[in-house]
Amino acid sequence: MAEQMQEHNDPYLWLEDVEGEEALTWVRTHNEKTKAALCDPAFEADKKAIYEISTRPDNIPFVTRRRGQLYNFWQDASHVRGLWRRTTIEDYRLPEPTWETVLDVDALAQDDGADWVWKGCGTLQPEQRYGLVSLSRGGADAVVVREFDLVEKRFVEDGFVLPEAKGGAAWLDSEALLVSTTLGANAATASGYPRTVRLWRRGSDFAHAPIVFEGQASDIYISASVDREPGFERTFYRRQITFEEGLSYLAYGDDEPQLIDLPLDAHFDVEKDWLVVKLKSDWELPGRSYPADALLAISFSRFLEGDRTFEVLFEPGPRRVLSGFWWTKSRLVLTVLDNLESQIWLGTPGSPWTLDRLEGLPDTASVHAMSLDASQLERTDEFLLTISSFVEPTKLALVTEHRRIEVLKEAPEAFDASGLEVTRHEAVSVDGERIPYYQIGPKDQDGPRPTVLYGYGGFSVSMTPGYLGGIGKTWLERGNVWVVANIRGGGEFGAAWHKAGMREGKRLSHDDFASIAQDLVRRGVTIPKQLAAYGGSNGGLLVGNMLTRYPNRFGAIWCTVPLLDMQRYTRLLAGPSWVAEYGDPDKSEDWTYMARFSAYQNLEEGRAYPPVLLVTSRRDDRVHPGHARKMAAKLEAMKQPVFFYEPDDGGHGAVNKEQAAFLSALGLSFLRRMLAPQQ
Numbered sequence: 001m002a003e004q005m006q007e008h009n010d011p012y013l014w015l016e017d018v019e020g021e022e023a024l025t026w027v028r029t030h031n032e033k034t035k036a037a038l039c040d041p042a043f044e045a046d047k048k049a050i051y052e053i054s055t056r057p058d059n060i061p062f063v064t065r066r067r068g069q070l071y072n073f074w075q076d077a078s079h080v081r082g083l084w085r086r087t088t089i090e091d092y093r094l095p096e097p098t099w100e101t102v103l104d105v106d107a108l109a110q111d112d113g114a115d116w117v118w119k120g121c122g123t124l125q126p127e128q129r130y131g132l133v134s135l136s137r138g139g140a141d142a143v144v145v146r147e148f149d150l151v152e153k154r155f156v157e158d159g160f161v162l163p164e165a166k167g168g169a170a171w172l173d174s175e176a177l178l179v180s181t182t183l184g185a186n187a188a189t190a191s192g193y194p195r196t197v198r199l200w201r202r203g204s205d206f207a208h209a210p211i212v213f214e215g216q217a218s219d220i221y222i223s224a225s226v227d228r229e230p231g232f233e234r235t236f237y238r239r240q241i242t243f244e245e246g247l248s249y250l251a252y253g254d255d256e257p258q259l260i261d262l263p264l265d266a267h268f269d270v271e272k273d274w275l276v277v278k279l280k281s282d283w284e285l286p287g288r289s290y291p292a293d294a295l296l297a298i299s300f301s302r303f304l305e306g307d308r309t310f311e312v313l314f315e316p317g318p319r320r321v322l323s324g325f326w327w328t329k330s331r332l333v334l335t336v337l338d339n340l341e342s343q344i345w346l347g348t349p350g351s352p353w354t355l356d357r358l359e360g361l362p363d364t365a366s367v368h369a370m371s372l373d374a375s376q377l378e379r380t381d382e383f384l385l386t387i388s389s390f391v392e393p394t395k396l397a398l399v400t401e402h403r404r405i406e407v408l409k410e411a412p413e414a415f416d417a418s419g420l421e422v423t424r425h426e427a428v429s430v431d432g433e434r435i436p437y438y439q440i441g442p443k444d445q446d447g448p449r450p451t452v453l454y455g456y457g458g459f460s461v462s463m464t465p466g467y468l469g470g471i472g473k474t475w476l477e478r479g480n481v482w483v484v485a486n487i488r489g490g491g492e493f494g495a496a497w498h499k500a501g502m503r504e505g506k507r508l509s510h511d512d513f514a515s516i517a518q519d520l521v522r523r524g525v526t527i528p529k530q531l532a533a534y535g536g537s538n539g540g541l542l543v544g545n546m547l548t549r550y551p552n553r554f555g556a557i558w559c560t561v562p563l564l565d566m567q568r569y570t571r572l573l574a575g576p577s578w579v580a581e582y583g584d585p586d587k588s589e590d591w592t593y594m595a596r597f598s599a600y601q602n603l604e605e606g607r608a609y610p611p612v613l614l615v616t617s618r619r620d621d622r623v624h625p626g627h628a629r630k631m632a633a634k635l636e637a638m639k640q641p642v643f644f645y646e647p648d649d650g651g652h653g654a655v656n657k658e659q660a661a662f663l664s665a666l667g668l669s670f671l672r673r674m675l676a677p678q679q
Contacts, residue, residue: 010568010630012629012630012633012634013630015626015629015630015633016568016572016624016626016629016630018618018624018625018626019618023629026629026633027618027629027644027646030632030644030645030646031644031645031646031647033643033644034613034643034644034645034666035645037643038643038666038669038670038673039666039669040669042669042672043665043666043668043669044665046474046664046665046668046669047661047662047664047665048661049470049473049474050469050470050473050474050660050661050664050665051077051657051658051661053414053469053470053473054469054470054657054660054661055075055076055077055657056412057076058095058411058412059411059412060394060396060409060410060411061074061092061097061409062396063092063372063384064371064372064373064374065089065372065373065374065378066086066123066128066150066373066374066375067127067128067375067378068088068089069086069087069088070086070087070088070089070092071084071085071086071102071374072084072085072086072087072099073085073118074099075656075657076657079104079105079106080106080656080657080658081105081106081109081116081117081118081656082105082106082118082656083099083101083102083103083104083105083106084101084102084103084104084105084118084121085099085100085101085102086099086100086102087099087100092408093408101153102150102153103133103148103153105117105118105135108135114135114137115137115138115649115655116135116136116137117135117136117137117138117139117651117655117656118135118136119134119135119136119143120133120134121133121134121148122134122168122169122170122171123150123171123374123375124171124173124174125171125228125375125376125377125378126228126375126377126378128150128374128375129149129150129151130147130148130149130150130156130159130174131147131148131150132145132146132147132148132160132168132169132171132177133145133146133147133148133155134168136651137164137619138618138619138648138649138650138651138655139617139619139649139650139651139652139653139654139655140619140620140621140651141166141574141621141622141651141652142164142165142166142182142621143164143165143166143167143168144161144162144163144164145160145161145162145168145169146159146160146161146162147159147160147161158203160177160200160202162179162181162183162206163183165181165182165183166181166182166188166192166193166194166621167179167180167181167182167183167193167194167221168180168181169181169200170224170225170226171226172199172226172235174202175201175202176199176200176201176202177199177200178197178198178199178200178212178224178226178235179197179198179199179200179206179209180194180196180197180198180221180222180223180224181194181198182194182195183206184196184207186217189215189216189217189218189219189220189221189222189576190217190218190576191219191220191221191574191575191576191577192573192574192621193220193221193222193574193577194221194222194223195214195215195216195217195219195221195222196211196213196214196215196222197211197212197213197214197222197223197224197237198210198211198212199212212224213237213249213257215239216239218241219239219240219241220240220241220242220243220246220576220577221240221577222237222238222239222240223237223238223240224236224237224238225238227270227376228376228377229271229272229376229377230377231272232272232273233252234250234251234252235250235251235252235257236248236249236250236251236270237249237251237257241264242577242579242580243459243577243578243579243580243581244264244265244280244580244581245264245265245580246264247259247260247264248260248262248268250304258304260304262277263279263280263281263283265279265280265281266278266279266280266283267280269325269326269327270300271327271332272300273299273300273301274297274298274299274300274349275297275298275299275300275303276295276296276297276313276325276332277295277296277297277298277310278293278294278295278296278322278325279291279292279293279294279295279296279495280292280293280495281495285308286308288308288310290310290312291315291316292316292494292495292496293314293316293321293322293494293495294312294314294315294316295312295313295314295322295325295334296310296311296312296313297310297311297313297347297349297353298310298311311352311353313332313334313347313353313355314334314336314345314355316494317338319338319339319340319493320336320337320338320339321336321337321491321492321493321494322334322335322336322337322494323335323336323337323462323491324369326369326371327379328371328379328380328381328382328383329379329380329381330348330349330381331346331347331348331381332346332347332348332349333345333346333347333369333383334346334347334355335367335368335369337462337464337492337493340424340436340464340486340492341363341364342361342365342366342367342368342464343357343358343361343367344357344358344361344367344369344385345357345358346358346403358399358403358405360405361385361387361405362387364389364422365387365388365389365392365465366387366388366389366464366465366466367385367386367387368385368386368388369383369384369385369399370383370384370385370386371383371384372384372398380401381401382398382399382400382401383398383399384396384397384398384399385397385398385399385405388465388466388467389422389465389466389467390422390438390440390465390466390467390468390482390484391417391420391422391440391467391468391472391476392417392467393410393411393412393413393414393467394410394411394466394467395407395409395410395411396408396409396410411467414467414468414469414470414472414473415468415469415472415473415476415477416477417472417476419442419443420440420441420442420443420472420476421440421441421442421443422438422439422440422465423438423439424436424437424438424439425437425439425519425523427512427515427516427518427519428515428519429508429511429512429515430508430511430515431508431511433488433500433512435485435486435487435488435512435515435516436486436492437483437484437485437486437516437519438463438465438483438484438486439481439482439483439520439525440468440476440481440482440483440484441476441480441481441482441525442479442481445481445524445525447524448524448525448526448527448530449479449480449481449525449526449530450480450481450526450530450531450532450671450675450676451480451481451482451483451520451525451526451530451531451532451675452475452480452481452482452483452531452532452534452558452671453483453485453513453516453517453520453531453532453533453534454482454483454484454485454534454535454539455484455485455487455513455516455533455534455535455539455542455543456487456489456490456535456537456538456539456542457485457487457488457489457490457501457509457510457512457513457538457539457542458489458490458501458502458506458509458538458539458541458542458581459489459498459538459581460489460490460491460495460498461490461491461538462486462490462491462492463484463485463486463490463492464492465484468482470661470664471664474664474665474668475668475671480676481525481526483516483520483525485512485513485516487501487509487512487513487516487542488500488501488505488508488509488512489501489502489505489506489509489538502580502581502582503580503581503582503583503590503593504583504593506541506581506582506597507545507593507596507597509542510542510545510546510549510597513533513542513546514546514549514550514553517531517533517546517550517553517554518553521553528552528553528554528555529555529675530555530675530676531553531554531555531556531675532554532555532556532557532558532671532674532675533546533547533554533556533557533558534557534558534559534667535558535559535560535562536559536560536561536562537560537561537562537563537623537652538563538581539560539562540559540560540561540562540563540564540623540627540628541562541563541564541566541597541599543557543558543559543562544557544559544562544563544564544599544600544631545597545599545602547559547599547609547610547612548599548602548603548604548609549602551607551608551609551610554610555610555611555674555675556610556611556612556613556670556671556674556675557610557611557612557613558612558613558615558667558670558671559612559613559614559615559628559631560614560615560616560663560667561615561616561617561620561623561628561652561653562614562616562623562627562628562631563575563578563582563623563627564598564599564600564627564628564630564631565598565600565601565626565627565630565631566582566585566594566595566597566598566599566600566601567585567591567594567595567598567600567601568585569582569585569624569627570584570585570586572623572624572626572627573621573622573623573624574621574622574623575624582594585598599631600627600630600631600634603631603634603635603638605638608640609635609638609640609641610641610674611641611642611643611670611674612631612632612635612640612641612642612643613642613643613644613645613666613667613670614628614631614632614642614643614644614645615628615644615645615646615663615666615667616628616629616646617646617647617649617650617651617652618646618647618648618649618650619648619649619650619651619655620650620651620652621651621652622651622652623652625646628644628646629644629646632644643670645663645666647659647663
C-alpha cells in the first residue's frame with residue numbers, strides 16, 4: 001500500500017525508467033538546454049585547463065609491484081580509456097621512465113566495439129603471470145571478468161570469463177576460482193550485490209558451479225578471500241548484513257566455515273597467527289571493556305579457542321582517532337588523525353607489541369599510507385606514502401625497510417598558490433557542537449568573495465586535504481574561496497562523530513554544514529548570494545537539503561549523482577544497502593525522521609530557491625539517476641531556476657579525464673553565472 005501511495009503521488013515516476021524512450025527524450029532535451037546555457041568560451045577555457053592539468057605527462061604514475069616490476073594504469077590525451085603498463089623500480093626513479101604496455105584499453109574497446117572502462121586486475125600468486133581483468137561498460141559498477149596472461153600480454157584463449165554482473169572472483173588456485181557474482185537465479189541480494197560464493201573449476205559450466213557459501217537476500221553482499229600465507233592457508237567468507245555490520249567465517253579446505261565471534265560492526269585483519277581488531281562500538285567482555293575506536297591484538301589461534309585477553313595497540317583520545325591499518329610483511333601500518341593532522345605509526349608484533357611513530361613527515365600535510373606490493377607472498381616491509389595539501393602538489397614517497405623516506409615523484413604545480421593561504425576554523429552548530437572546516441583563499445582577504453562550500457558527511461568518510469589542481473587553476477587563482485567541511489557523519493573524529501550524523505542524526509549533519517555557511521558570512525568571507533553548496537552522492541543529499549531547508553544561506557547549489565528521494569531510495573538499485581546510514585522509509589518510526597531530510601518531498605510550491613545544477617549519469621548503477629531527474633523536473637514545474645545534465649556514460653563518477661574535465665567546467669560555468677557574473 002505504501003508503495004502504491006508513493007507511485008500515485010509522484011507525477012515524475014516515469015523518469016525512473018533509465019532507458020525508457022520518454023525519459024531519455026526528456027534527458028537529452030535538458031542536456032541540450034544546459035549546454036546551450038553554460039557551455040560558452042569561458043567554459044571551454046576551463047575545460048581545456050582542467051584537462052591539460054589532469055593529463056600532464058609528468059603527473060605522478062601511481063604504482064603497484066608485481067614480480068619486481070611496477071605496474072601503473074595511465075590515462076592521458078592520447079589514451080583516453082587508458083594504458084595498463086609496467087617498468088622497473090630503477091627506471092621509475094628516472095624523470096621519464098620507459099614503460100612497456102601490457103594492455104591498451106582504447107585499442108581493446110575499438111576491437112571489441114565496447115565502451116570499456118578499466119576496473120583492475122587481480123593476479124594469481126605467487127607467479128602472478130595470470131590475472132582476472134575487470135572491465136566495465138561505460139563506468140558502471142557491474143563488470144565483465146576475463147582471464148589475462150601478463151607475460152604474453154593477451155587474454156587467455158578459453159580462459160575464465162564471467163559476463164557482466166556486479167561482484168568479482170578470487171583465485172583459489174590456477175584451476176579454480178571463488179566467484180561472488182549476481183549471475184544466475186537468486187544470486188543477488190535485495191541491494192543488487194552477490195548473495196552466493198561459487199567454486200568454479202576451469203573448463204566447467206559456471207551455471208553448474210557448486211555454491212560453497214551463501215547469505216540471505218536481505219544481506220548487502222557476500223564475498224570470499226583466500227589467505228595464501230605458507231602454513232596458514234585458509235579461506236575467509238563475509239556476510240555483510242548492513243553497511244555497518246557483518247559476520248565473517250573461517251574455513252580450512254573443505255571444512256565447514258567457522259564463525260569468527262567478533263562484534264558485528266568491528267573491522268579486523270588476520271595476519272599469520274595475529275588477529276587485529278578495530279572497534280566501532282564499546283565492547284564489554286568479562287573483566288574488561290574496550291572503547292570504540294580502540295585497536296586490539298591477540299593470537300588468532302588463542303582467540304578461536306576462546307581467549308579474549310587482548311593487547312590494546314591504540315586508544316582513542318579527544319579528536320584523536322585511528323583512520324586505517326594494514327600489514328606489510330612483518331609490520332602493522334597505522335594511520336592516525338590527531339585533530340585532523342596525519343601521523344603514521346608502525347607496529348611490530350611481540351610480547352608486548354612495540355609501536356613507533358614514523359618521523360620526518362610534514363606536520364601540515366595529509367599523509368596516506370598504501371601498499372606497494374600486490375602479492376601477499378612477495379611482500380616486503382617497504383610501502384608507499386602520498387603527501388599532499390590543498391595548495392602544495394602531491395608527493396609520492398617510498399618508505400624503506402629501514403624506515404627511510406625517499407620521495408619518488410612529485411606532481412607538477414597546477415596553479416599559482418603564492419597569494420593563497422589555508423586556514424582552519426570552527427563553526428558552532430545548532431546543538432552547540434563545534435564543527436571544523438578548512439578555508440582556502442586569498443591572503444589578507446579584503447572583502448566578500450565568491451565561495452564554494454564542499455561537504456559529504458556520511459559513511460565515516462573523512463574530508464582531509466588534497467591538492468586542488470584544476471580547482472586551484474580555475475577557481476582559486478581568480479581570487480575566489482574554496483571551503484571543505486568536516487561535518488558529523490564523517491570519520492574525522494571516529495565512531496561517535498559518524499554515528500552522530502547517521503539516521504536521526506543525518507539532519508543534524510546537514511545543520512552542521514549550514515552552520516559553516518552562516519559562519520563564513522559572519523566572518524566576512526562571503527555573502528549568501530556569493531556562496532554555493534557543492535556535494536555528490538551522500539553529499540548530494542546534503543546540498544539538496546541546503547536547497548530545501550536553508551535556501552536563504554546560498555546563492556547556488558551544485559548537486560551531483562545525488563540521493564534526493566528518500567521515500568523511494570530503497571527501491572532503486574543499491575539503495576537497500578544504505579538503510580543503516582539513513583533508515584528504512586517503509587518503517588513508520590524511521591520515516592518520521594527521514595521525511596524531514598528527504599529533499600525531493602520537501603520542495604514547496606511558492607517558495608523561492610537558489611539556482612540548482614543537477615548532474616547524474618545514465619550508467620550509474622549505484623545511485624539511481626531518477627533522483628536527479630525527478631528533482632529537476634519538480635523544480636522546473638515550480639518555475640525554479642534549474643539546470644540538469646546526464647551523460648550517457650560514466651558510472652558513479654567520471655568515466656575518464658575528458659568527462660571529468662567537462663563536468664567540472666560545467667559546474668564552474670554554473671557558479672560563475674550564479675555567484676559572480678562579472679567573472
